[in-house]
Each structure stands twice: as C-alpha cells, then as structure tokens.
Amino acid sequence: MRDARDLEFVSRGPVGLERLREALEPGVRLAASPEHAVTHQWLDTFDRRLRRAGLSLELATEADPGQPTLLLEDRGALSAWSAPARPGDRAAGRRAWRLEELVGAGPMLRRLAPAVGIRALLPVAEVSTRTLEVRVLDAQDKTTVRLVVEERVGPVAPDELPRVRVVVGPLTGYRRHSDRLVARLRRLAELEPFSGGWPALLPSLAKTPAEVPAGPRLTPGLESAQVVRQILARLLAAAVANAPGVVADWDTEFLHDLRVSVRRARSALKLLGDCLDSREASPLAADLKWMGDLTTPTRDLDVHLLAVSAGGEWHLDPLLAAPLVPYLQARRAAARRQLVRGLRSARWNRAQRRWEEIARPRPPAGGGPGAVPIGELAGTRIALAYRRARRAGIHIEDDSPPEMLHTLRKRCKELRYLLEFFAPLLEGPPFLGLLSQLRALQDCLGEFQDTQVQAATLRELAAEMLADPTAGAEAVMGLGTVDQTLAERRRRARAEFASRFHDFARPRTRRAVAALQPGGRPAPMPT
Amino acid sequence: MRVVAAYNIKGGVGKTSAAVNLAFLGARDGYRTLIWDLDPQGGATFLFRVRPRVKGGVRTLVRRRSRLAAQVKSTDFDNLDLLPADFSYRNLDLALDQARRPTRRLAELVAPLSDHYDLLIMDCPPSASLVSEGVLRAADTLLVPLVPATLSLRTLDQLTHFVGQVKPPRPRVLPFLSMVDRRRRLHRDLAAQLRGQLPHLARAEVPASSAVEQMGPRRAPVVTFAPRAPAAVAYRDLWQQVLELGER
Ligand SMILES: Nc1ncnc2c1ncn2[C@@H]1O[C@H](COP(=O)(O)OP(=O)(O)OP(=O)(O)O)[C@@H](O)[C@H]1O
Ligand SMILES: [Mg+2]
Numbered sequence A: 001m002r003d004a005r006d007l008e009f010v011s012r013g014p015v016g017l018e019r020l021r022e023a024l025e026p027g028v029r030l031a032a033s034p035e036h037a038v039t040h041q042w043l044d045t046f047d048r049r050l051r052r053a054g055l056s057l058e059l060a061t062e063a064d065p066g067q068p069t070l071l072l073e074d075r076g077a078l079s080a081w082s083a084p085a086r087p088g089d090r091a092a093g094r095r096a097w098r099l100e101e102l103v104g105a106g107p108m109l110r111r112l113a114p115a116v117g118i119r120a121l122l123p124v125a126e127v128s129t130r131t132l133e134v135r136v137l138d139a140q141d142k143t144t145v146r147l148v149v150e151e152r153v154g155p156v157a158p159d160e161l162p163r164v165r166v167v168v169g170p171l172t173g174y175r176r177h178s179d180r181l182v183a184r185l186r187r188l189a190e191l192e193p194f195s196g197g198w199p200a201l202l203p204s205l206a207k208t209p210a211e212v213p214a215g216p217r218l219t220p221g222l223e224s225a226q227v228v229r230q231i232l233a234r235l236l237a238a239a240v241a242n243a244p245g246v247v248a249d250w251d252t253e254f255l256h257d258l259r260v261s262v263r264r265a266r267s268a269l270k271l272l273g274d275c276l277d278s279r280e281a282s283p284l285a286a287d288l289k290w291m292g293d294l295t296t297p298t299r300d301l302d303v304h305l306l307a308v309s310a311g312g313e314w315h316l317d318p319l320l321a322a323p324l325v326p327y328l329q330a331r332r333a334a335a336r337r338q339l340v341r342g343l344r345s346a347r348w349n350r351a352q353r354r355w356e357e358i359a360r361p362r363p364p365a366g367g368g369p370g371a372v373p374i375g376e377l378a379g380t381r382i383a384l385a386y387r388r389a390r391r392a393g394i395h396i397e398d399d400s401p402p403e404m405l406h407t408l409r410k411r412c413k414e415l416r417y418l419l420e421f422f423a424p425l426l427e428g429p430p431f432l433g434l435l436s437q438l439r440a441l442q443d444c445l446g447e448f449q450d451t452q453v454q455a456a457t458l459r460e461l462a463a464e465m466l467a468d469p470t471a472g473a474e475a476v477m478g479l480g481t482v483d484q485t486l487a488e489r490r491r492r493a494r495a496e497f498a499s500r501f502h503d504f505a506r507p508r509t510r511r512a513v514a515a516l517q518p519g520g521r522p523a524p525m526p527t
Numbered sequence B: 001m002r003v004v005a006a007y008n009i010k011g012g013v014g015k016t017s018a019a020v021n022l023a024f025l026g027a028r029d030g031y032r033t034l035i036w037d038l039d040p041q042g043g044a045t046f047l048f049r050v051r052p053r054v055k056g057g058v059r060t061l062v063r064r065r066s067r068l069a070a071q072v073k074s075t076d077f078d079n080l081d082l083l084p085a086d087f088s089y090r091n092l093d094l095a096l097d098q099a100r101r102p103t104r105r106l107a108e109l110v111a112p113l114s115d116h117y118d119l120l121i122m123d124c125p126p127s128a129s130l131v132s133e134g135v136l137r138a139a140d141t142l143l144v145p146l147v148p149a150t151l152s153l154r155t156l157d158q159l160t161h162f163v164g165q166v167k168p169p170r171p172r173v174l175p176f177l178s179m180v181d182r183r184r185r186l187h188r189d190l191a192a193q194l195r196g197q198l199p200h201l202a203r204a205e206v207p208a209s210s211a212v213e214q215m216g217p218r219r220a221p222v223v224t225f226a227p228r229a230p231a232a233v234a235y236r237d238l239w240q241q242v243l244e245l246g247e248r
Helices: A017-023 A099-103 A107-116 A175-185 A197-201 A224-248 A252-275 A278-308 A318-343 A346-359 A374-394 A402-421 A429-467 A474-505 A507-514 B015-028 B043-047 B057-062 B087-098 B102-115 B130-138 B152-165 B185-197 B230-245
Strands: A007-011 A029-032 A036-044 A055-062 A069-074 A077-082 A122-137 A143-152 A164-170 A192-194 B002-006 B033-037 B080-083 B119-123 B141-146 B172-180 B205-207
Touching: A007 A175, A017 A029, A017 A122, A017 A175, A036 A197, A055 A107, A069 A107, A077 B015, A099 A107, A122 A197, A143 A175, A164 A175, A164 A197, A224 A252, A224 A318, A224 A346, A224 A374, A252 A278, A252 A374, A252 A402, A278 A318, A278 A346, A278 A429, A318 A346, A318 A429, A374 A402, A374 A474, A374 A507, A402 A429, A402 A474, A429 A474, A429 A507, A474 A507, B002 B015, B002 B130, B015 B033, B015 B043, B015 B080, B015 B119, B015 B141, B015 B230, B033 B043, B057 B087, B057 B102, B087 B102, B087 B130, B102 B130, B130 B152, B141 B152, B141 B230, B152 B172, B152 B185, B172 B185, B172 B230, B205 B230
Parallel strands: B002 B119, B002 B141, B033 B080, B033 B119, B141 B172, B172 B205
Antiparallel strands: A007 A164, A007 A192, A029 A122, A036 A055, A036 A122, A055 A069, A069 A077, A122 A143, A143 A164
C-alpha cells in the first residue's frame, strides 16, 4: 500500500536523473526505468459521481503496450492494479466504459459500484507524459522509496503550467526513508512543493460538463420574461450536453436526463409561457412535444431492461431473464435507430435553434406581460398550481377510477417543476415542508401508475413472446409471479394514497403555500 | 476480507512458494493484499526482500501492545504488503498459550485488518501446533500442497482430522499437487492415485520446475519473472480456483 498522499513537487523545467542524484546523499543506490511515454486518463461518470464520493480513478496506459494500470485514490489512500481492459481499447478511441469492463469482477467493483451506479465511466481529463521511474534501494535491493518524474508532452494551456511533476511515493513501513529524501529534494531550487497531482493542474477536471453558467442570480425583482428565458437556457444546455451520450449510447442516464430537460422545458412553457411572445412560444411547445415523443420508445425499453436485469426491479430469476434480455435488446436497438435518426434530423436542429433563440437573454422590456416581477408571478403561479392539484385530488374516493390519480399526478408534477424553477427564491421551512409533502404524494402516485404500466407491458411482452417462435416459452412463465408482485405494490400504493393526499391538502399545507412569499408579499391563500 | 492460509503439517512441500505467488496475483487483480509470514524461518519475508523483524517481537504482538497494522511493510509490488516474520515467531506457540483464548487469538488479531485489506494470505510454518490451530480458526480457505509421495495421503488425512477438531466455522480445505515431476513414473502414478482418491483436489497442479527454484536467487514471485513458465500458469489457475470458492 502506498501511504496517504504522495509528496510532490512541480518544476517549470525538466528534471533529469543526474539532477536528482545531485540532491541525494552520496552512495544512495537507485534503480531507474528507461524514460517511457504514459497516457493518464482520469475517469468519472458524466455527472461526476466519483468526485462527489471523494474518489479519483486514473487509467495509465504505456505506449509500449502492456496492461494498463488503474489507480484509485480513496480519501488519500492510493491503490493500483492492472486493468483488465485490453490495451487496444484506448487506441480504438474508446470514450466510455462500463465499470465491470474496466475494473473486472474483483474487489474494485465492490468498492466503486455504489458510487458509479448504472453510469458509464468517461475520460474527463487526459495528460500525456514522459515518465521516469526511480526506486531507492536498500542493501537487500528492496525498494524503500519510489520516485516518479513526469514531464507533460504536447500542447499545454497557459493556465496548466508547470509541466513537470516530481512525486515521492512513500511506502508503508519505510516512511523515514521518504521523509529523508523529501528533505534533500527541497534543496533543489527548481522544485516547488505542491499537492493535488495532475488533477490540481487541470482545470478541466474540476468542471462538470452539465454545469451551466448560472446566469444572473434569481431575485424577486427580475422581469418574469428574463427569468423564464434563463430557465429555458439552463434546460437547453443540459439537453445539449446529454445528446452526445444518447447518440453514442454510453449509458441510459443520458437519455433519461435529456428527456427530463425536454419535459421541464415543456412545463415551463405551459405554466409560464404567457410572459413570452406566443409567436415564439407556441411553435417551440410543439417542437418539445415532438422531441419528448421521439425519446419515449427507447426509454421505455431501457426501463424494462433495467427491470429484468440482475438486481433489477422485477427480481427476475436469471434463468427466466435470460431469454427476455436479448429479446428486449433487439427491440431497443430498433427503437434507438429511430431515435438517433431523429436526433440527427433537420427537424431536431430546427427545434434546437428555436429553443436557443427563445432562451437568448434580452434586456428588460419595461412593459407588457413579461415585465411582471418574477417574485409576484412565482407566488401566484405556485398558488395556482397547488390549487389545481388540490382540486384534482379532493374528490378521489377509494373506488375512484385510476385515471383520476393519473391526472392528479400530472398536476403534482407541474407544481413540483415550479417549485424547482423558483427554489432560490423560496428557501425556508414552509418551502421545505411543502416540498416533502409533495414528494411523498408524488412517490405514491408514481408507484401506483408505474406498477400499472409495468404490468401492462409485462402482459404485452408475454403475449408477444408466446407468439414469437424464437423467443422460448419458459420466459413467459416467470412473468406471472412478477405480475403478482406488481399488483401487490400497486394495491399498497393505492391504500396509502388517502393519507398522503390528506397531508398535502390540509389547511396547514395551504397556509405554507400562502406563506412562501417569493415577492416579499404573501401569495393569495389557495382555496 | 478473504483469509487464505498455505498450510501443511509437513515441511518443504511448496507452501511458501504458493503463498507468495498467490499474494502477488491477488494484488494484481486489485485485491488490497497482505501476506503474513508466520514462519520464523522467514521464507516469504526473504523473497520480498524485507528485513525479518517485528518490533518488540512476538510477545508484544500477541499481547496486542502494538497493532498488527503498525508492523506492515510495503513490498515492491502495488497493492501488496507484508507482515514480516521474526525469529521470535519460534516462540509464538508459547506466547499464544499464555494469552487468553489462545486458539482464537490469531483470528482476533487479524479481524481489524479487514478495514485495509481485501485479502490476507498466511504463510504457515510446518507443524500441528497452537499456531496452526489459530490459523485454522482465522482462515476461510486452507491451501494444502501435496507432493506425490506415498505418505501424502496420510498427511492429508491427519490434517483433515485436525481441521475437523477445531470449532466451526472451519476453513475449506483445497489440496493441490505440488512439485510434480511428470518425467518420473512414480510421480505420475502417485499423482493419478491422489487425483482418484481426492475429488476436491484442485485442478491446478504445480510442476517441479527450475523456475520456482529461481525464486530464491531472484527474490521475486515466479509469476513476475517467468510468467509463461508452466508453474506460473499453474499458480494463476490455482488463484482462479481460490476465487471461485468465494468467501465462506
Ligand atoms: N514446484 C517446485 N519446483 C521446484 N522446486 C520447488 C517447487 N516448489 C518449491 N520448490 C522448492 O522447494 C523448497 C521448499 O519450497 P517452499 O519453501 O515453498 O516450501 P514450504 O512448504 O514453504 O517449506 P517450509 O515447510 O520449510 O516452510 C524451496 O527451495 C523451493 O524453491
Ligand atoms: Mg515455508
């Protein structure tokens, strides 16, 4: 094991072996590798789950093809192991890996899987170096300290200097040796102490691709139209950032996130679009509906595939899942072809341009429907959305048709989006209280509807597979138990509904909505 | 944490050679690995070029005056650390005997290591002593090298009997053929006979090989300097089989 953090220096000029020797005590025995080229890639999920979990994962590949090495830094402790990934993968311009492909089935999978989840790992930064590895040896030829000199090759941005790192890797049980070495290296004038490794020298590692410049801070006095444009701009940026991952099919979350952006933009137009010019807003609303619909078939199949996979929602016996998976995959491949064609179509481009145009920031208008201060508008729109949701649910009885709950679910989503759009204006206990009651209600309604949709899909699948001579009948048998489980979950969700809705609709929550006061003025009490 | 012990009552059968190679292979596969050299002769310690010395000797260790982790030395390989042998390990039996619950003592010492390691390999001295009993209670898997010799089966019987006497959970026993010289008629016959009588014998079979002997002068696992040697292939296969056995 290598201890805590490596001790490192940086230098603006090259540092050769001879120069290092000058710093060391006479008679110290060194073994040096020939200089060799190494490419270092730092990997993370698109949404930087590793970084957020305090982990850093590096894939180091030597030009002279050997097995690439993976290095994991976990809160200061560094472990290194050979990557099972074949060396050719990088040369082939590989841009994404599934975790198991990269780390194999060993203990590293167990350590990383909780953070990574179902996401793919993408290279988020890359550095190529000429690397010299030096080992300090004792009388037994045992390594007591590792020393690495890395010089960046290739173009270096001005903010990424210096280009040379000297790293002392302390070894467990030999700390004294490395401390002594570090003290000697401090005498070399060109070496500056440093910490953080290449990542600290690479601004690109610190950013999340989906991070969008926040724009002007949301304050209650801004014109509504400006704020709505800003909301649409942020959603557009997220959609654009996720599109390449959808086309390349890195993981299923790209499509999910793309859909969420489109859906939110649709709701923003529906709920707040009247502060924009309707000649702009209505065509975009139609575009967004088309964009959303385009993504639906693939997403549905993604959901089913996740449900049937090992550890998935349906807890299917692997034997039963086995014939189902290729069947669903084939259908997904077909759906994806349509999707990718759509994403590359002129229509998509036109829609995107319209979205960009409507999101383009403009100076305050000073008058018209868009000039209302956002604080005021937010308050009334939230109160309105709450009222609508309440009305949609108030007449639901134990024997009401499911459609009434589905409608209520839509109203709740609209309220939720508004609360999210305006969250920076709303912070405080009433907001958090309302949000948690809304969430609880949404979870219940989601469970009720999703289990129904899944059960319908299941029956459809069973029918299709029975009709398909290549599919194998044994898969169909296992679906019966899944159907029962889903029905039971659905029953439970329905039974919980009344109390969840009661909490959401009771006077206390109504007062909380009225107390949100985003404009400094209480919103009208919802009735 | 997997705990695998290379163990046989008999000496010179290939325990240390197997322990050292499996430790390296585990580390290479991403297991944070520790090899504990319990043999006062310090074979594994020597092969990893570490000075055989435990501060305070075996008594301090057993009395838990110092944590085991404080004695750890990094080897020259990533992910692979060593708990060195010390000549005072010849008194380990005595020290254990004076501890409370002597046969559980090793398991207690080992337990906290699981915060830092995924795999512990114990290289044991040849004997059936208190130390061995402690090892049997700490390990989930016993790797037992069997040299094709007339008495090997009897030795394994003794060992199995010994394992049967310890309190559960008992380790699984994975015997494997070691130092097999296929050119010798007697070896071929005895190997076939052992295979017939022991259905749970590992499929990997480590041949008698000059590459393994080279580990001494080179002071490194054979899988690092002669990865294509048949013995190296056999150790990789053996490691695979240990993995397949999974945790207890
Ligand atoms: N497969 C092999 N082919 C040839 N020589 C071997 C082989 N395995 C081990 N040896 C040699 O046999 C000797 C004993 O091996 P090793 O130290 O691995 O056995 P051991 O069971 O640990 O011994 P001890 O009981 O003394 O601890 C060593 O010199 C070693 O190099
Ligand atoms: Mg030995």
